[in-house]
Amino acid sequence: MPKESGPRPSSSRPAAARVEASLGLLLRRGTRAVLYENLIRGLPGVTETTYPVISGIARLEPVSSSRLADEIGIDRTATTRYASRLEAAGLIARTPDPADARATLLSLTDQGRTTIGTCRDRLTEHLTDLLSRWSPAEQDVFAAVLEDFVGQLRSETGGQLG
Numbered sequence: 001m002p003k004e005s006g007p008r009p010s011s012s013r014p015a016a017a018r019v020e021a022s023l024g025l026l027l028r029r030g031t032r033a034v035l036y037e038n039l040i041r042g043l044p045g046v047t048e049t050t051y052p053v054i055s056g057i058a059r060l061e062p063v064s065s066s067r068l069a070d071e072i073g074i075d076r077t078a079t080t081r082y083a084s085r086l087e088a089a090g091l092i093a094r095t096p097d098p099a100d101a102r103a104t105l106l107s108l109t110d111q112g113r114t115t116i117g118t119c120r121d122r123l124t125e126h127l128t129d130l131l132s133r134w135s136p137a138e139q140d141v142f143a144a145v146l147e148d149f150v151g152q153l154r155s156e157t158g159g160q161l162g
Contacts, residue, residue: 033048035123036048036051036052038122038126039051039119039122039123040119043115043118043119044089045085045086045088045089045090045091045115046086046089046091046115046119047085049082050082050085050086051119052072052074053068053072053074053079053082053083053086054086054091054092054108054112054115054116055072055116055119056068056071056072057083057086057092057106057107057108057112058108058112058113058116059071061105061106061107061108062095062105062106062107063105063106063107064097064100064103064104064105064106065079065080065083065103065104065106066103068083068106083106086112090109090111090112091108091109091111091112091115092106092107092108092109092112093106093107093108093109094106095107
């Protein structure tokens with residue numbers, strides 16, 4: 001089967017409507033679940049439900065459960081439960097929060113760093129495969145435009161995007 005080359009030609013639909021539809025598909029729970037399943041295959045202690053937690057900890061560590069819950073969009077009770085599973089698997093550790101004696105901070109263990117590194121390597125390989133259907137120039141343009149788009153969203157939300 002021949003490879004598709006480059007982005008699809010322009011549609012009669014407005015660009016904003018096409019972006020909205022594409023983002024909606026990317027952000028669907030089902031799309032994320034399939035992606036997570038491929039990233040975590042064969043990695044002990046990580047499931048489709050705990051992956052967002054360990055990934056969030058990797059981005060934000062050390063982080064409190066409440067801040068992590070806000071950042072990844074899962075309620076605090078579920079975040080704490082999933083963090084407990086990751087801790088039992090030896091992937092994260094809890095330490096006292098020096099700013100609040102009642103709270104703990106979540107951080108990756110060495111095993112957790114290795115696991116999240118494997119997940120990120122797998123994601124990079126997958127994206128490399130998808131992007132290989134485009135020319136290097138198209139890949140660079142896509143990356144630059146996506147970075148700019150995310151930067152604009154970040155500015156609008158006061159940096160609230162990861």
